[in-house]
Amino acid sequence: MWILFAIFPLVAIAGITAGYKLSRKKVVLPIRFVDEEDKKKILEANGLKLDENTKCSVCGETVTLENLGAVRSTPSETIFICSKSDCVNASLIISL
Amino acid sequence: MIALIASLIAIVVFVLSAFLFILFWSEDSRLEKYYKLTAKDIGKTEAISKIGVSFKTDVIIDSGHNYSRLRTAIKKVISRIRGHKILDTLLVFNRNSTEQRAFLIFEAIKGTFFHIELLDADFIEDLAKYYAFRYASETKSVDKDVKFLLRKDFEKTSNRNCIAKLMDPKYSEKVVLNPPPEIKSLLEEIVLPIVTEWSEELKGRNATHAEKERFKSLFMENTKGLCHRTWCILFIGKLTIDEYMSFFNQSVRKFSKGVMLAARGGNVRYLLELWNRACEIPQSRWGVKFHATDIVYQKPYRGYPVVWYYKFVSKEKIA
Numbered sequence: 001m002w003i004l005f006a007i008f009p010l011v012a013i014a015g016i017t018a019g020y021k022l023s024r025k026k027v028v029l030p031i032r033f034v035d036e037e038d039k040k041k042i043l044e045a046n047g048l049k050l051d052e053n054t055k056c057s058v059c060g061e062t063v064t065l066e067n068l069g070a071v072r073s074t075p076s077e078t079i080f081i082c083s084k085s086d087c088v089n090a091s092l093i094i095s096l
Numbered sequence: 097m098i099a100l101i102a103s104l105i106a107i108v109v110f111v112l113s114a115f116l117f118i119l120f121w122s123e124d125s126r127l128e129k130y131y132k133l134t135a136k137d138i139g140k141t142e143a144i145s146k147i148g149v150s151f152k153t154d155v156i157i158d159s160g161h162n163y164s165r166l167r168t169a170i171k172k173v174i175s176r177i178r179g180h181k182i183l184d185t186l187l188v189f190n191r192n193s194t195e196q197r198a199f200l201i202f203e204a205i206k207g208t209f210f211h212i213e214l215l216d217a218d219f220i221e222d223l224a225k226y227y228a229f230r231y232a233s234e235t236k237s238v239d240k241d242v243k244f245l246l247r248k249d250f251e252k253t254s255n256r257n258c259i260a261k262l263m264d265p266k267y268s269e270k271v272v273l274n275p276p277p278e279i280k281s282l283l284e285e286i287v288l289p290i291v292t293e294w295s296e297e298l299k300g301r302n303a304t305h306a307e308k309e310r311f312k313s314l315f316m317e318n319t320k321g322l323c324h325r326t327w328c329i330l331f332i333g334k335l336t337i338d339e340y341m342s343f344f345n346q347s348v349r350k351f352s353k354g355v356m357l358a359a360r361g362g363n364v365r366y367l368l369e370l371w372n373r374a375c376e377i378p379q380s381r382w383g384v385k386f387h388a389t390d391i392v393y394q395k396p397y398r399g400y401p402v403v404w405y406y407k408f409v410s411k412e413k414i415a
């Protein structure tokens with residue numbers, strides 16, 4: 001009887017692991033929606049600074065704190081995107 | 097002793113249910129489902145299933161709730177165990193909940209269209225907006241406000257009229273001569289299948305960038321031409337070569353930029369016969385020079401593999 005209790009979790013773990021191995025590998029993008037009031041705080045926490053040379057990666061317009069739509073920062077580069085809906089809509093694709 | 101065990105069980109159950117709640121039933125997971133369901137459903141659309149690879153992309157949403165940071169951390173760990181590649185977080189500012197949902201539906205669909213190589217980027221963007229609007233309006237679980245927003249986004253696009261014409265079966269009668277009965281939407285039955293099948297074909301051949309660009313401009317010219325009635329499609333089927341010759345004559349006169357000849361299976365030889373006949377006639381008689389490009393591939397039709405043959409005949413005016 002007790003042996004069944006011991007075997008059950010092992011079988012379950014083996015099954016789940018095999019399932020994960022079989023499932024297709026994906027690219028996972030974490031997205032964080034940030035409200036106006038948290039904007040400044042989060043930029044500072046991530047060490048991101050805007051200056052007059054900061055341009056939107058989609059349309060090329062100068063990005064300020066007011067018209068900032070999206071940001072993605074990787075170790076190699078930081079992408080700033082303005083708040084126009086077409087530009088924000090391109091942010092996910094640019095990130096992939 | 098029993099009291100101790102009972103309280104221990106209660107604590108475990110509480111922690112477990114809180115854990116399950118934030119993973120699966122929170123606002124964040126509802127938003128993730130928007131993305132996942134859209135990508136899955138749009139992949140089932142026949143015309144798009146060929147392109148559909150967007151569910152290789154997944155999102156983890158942090159909508160700023162108290163539990164969101166913890167949830168994101170847990171989901172990242174799970175993704176890592178599953179061997180997925182996790183990108184750096186994308187921060188998106190000032191989107192209300194309707195805009196967040198519309199954004200995720202659009203992104204899931206764009207993730208699919210993103211893989212189309214042989215059409216212009218702005219046309220693809222507008223196609224994604226069309227399908228996002230259509231998906232939202234056909235899906236019960238999508239809120240009214242989200243539907244409205246996606247509809248507004250599509251209505252602002254410059255290719256709005258062209259896409260609407262290509263989707264309209266009535267319009268196809270204006271640019272298709274001798275249509276086979278099953279033509280419902282030029283976009284889904286002609287344009288997208290050709291573009292996706294040919295893209296696969298070019299991949300198999302390791303086509304150069306220049307080659308791809310050449311086909312892209314041909315397909316764009318043809319697609320826009322079908323909208324502006326400067327290109328037409330002539331299907332080769334059961335009529336005689338003389339009858340098709342007269343259709344061809346008519347279309348060369350009526351459509352200023354070009355004619356696409358189309359045939360499948362056994363009818364391909366009639367298409368070639370017609371083209372040979374057309375080439376025998378001195379082109380000066382039409383006052384134009386023809387440039388023909390063949391798009392040929394195999395694709396199942398009613399379960400059987402069949403050859404699909406499209407000859408894009410562009411017209412160039414000669415003095």
Ligand SMILES: [Zn+2]
Binds near residue numbers: 057081082
């Ligand atoms: Zn921009």
